[in-house]
Amino acid sequence: MTTSGHAFVRPRAGGNILVPTGSRRGALAGVSLLTRSRTPAVTAQWLLFGAVAVAGPRVIPGTRVGGEPPGGAALWQALSSRVGPFDGLALYERPQGSRTGVAAVLLHRGRPAGFLKVRDEPDTLDREVRALSAFPGGQAAGFRVPKVLDRDETHGSHWMLIEAMPPRPARPLRGTVLAVLVAQIQRRLAVVVPRPPGTPDHWLPMHGDLTVWNLRRCGAGLPWLIDWEDARWAPPGADRVYYEATHTAVFGRPPASRELTGPAEAVLFWTRQVERRPAADRDAPFNARLRAALRAMCPAA
Incomplete structure (x- = not known):
């Protein structure tokens, strides 16, 4: 993965989301990261999703940003050789300043290859791995959970890779x-x-x-x-x-x-x-x- 020169847009309606602008599919995956609950907001997200599907990422209202993803080039270069091929990211930054870490949908040819969580400390990731192990195959009666794909430490950062949800608004x-x-x-x-x-x-x-x-x-x-x-x-x-x-x-x-x-x-x-x-x-x-x-x-x- 190239670790510099990334282009993102930070949607006005989602200050903690960075949507990649390099491809239409990648932008759709980024728009899907917006977590909306009220009906008008969910409807607006679907309208934005449809607009991007037709016209591409240029229609996303927000601030254009570029540069390296959080954590620096060395971390992402090492991760790219560790977790499998990916050529883009849709980034989710935690809204709580008191909770460090970043998450990203890893994209391969614009399609989600997994959801990566990166943390400074191992405790929360270890807790999540244990919890998800209670649901073999990611299945339960009445709901499903993401499957754990990998868990490790790279360049002093702890991370886990889990199954990504489908790239569409939820x-x-x-x-x-x-x-x-x-x-x-x-x-x-x-x-x-x-x-x-x-x-x-x-x-x-x-x-x-x-x-x-x-x-x-x-x-x-x-x-x-x-x-x-x-x-x-x-x-x-x-x-x-x-x-x-x-x-x-x-x-x-x-x-x-x-x-x-x-x-x-x-x-x-x-x-x-x-x-x-x-x-x-x-x-x-x-x-x-x-x-x-x-x-x-x-x-x-």
Whole structure:
């Protein structure tokens, strides 16, 4: 892979996405990285996707940027010889300034060859590898997860390569039966996620980032459940509480328009987690809405 002279556009509607402009297929893969949840935003993404399919990347509104991908030329040159052939990137930068790392759809002749996550430390990637090992072949009852293709360290950076989702806009899954989904997550993860010493006996495994933007339908077939880096043990109800609170923060209402409630221990667990997030992060306004949703779930927590 050539590690210099890359051309990207940073869409106005997605400040943490860099869409490659070298090919129409690559640009479509980049536009698909935009994570939209509200219906008008998903519709706008599909309109942009269709415009790029017809007229190419020049129609994407945003800032044109160029140069080397994050991490430097040496890292990407080494990765190109390690993970297999790729000739382009669609980049995803984490919106939280407190969470370092970058991710990219690796492109080969404009088509996705895998989704690469690069981190400074190994812990979150090791956690995700363990969690995904609970789903052989990437399959579960009612949903699918990305298959792990490779995991290693290169030039001091830790990385994992997983299966890429289809290069088309995805939408949140409607009508999710959380109880069934969470029960399966707990059962599968209990086998592969170690229980840390001192963990309360009644705590259960959780996905750790169960949200409307991580549980998505992308074309035909089963929906995808992605981003397992935070899989760990937590109070009962933690995944459900976080899903419902983030849903409220995004849409202004809980799922299925029912009363927003949650077990006090799980609500307090997430309240403390969210309060530790830096106020300077790009998603600070969302975190403020999330704290309000958590308070509404259990005011005494």
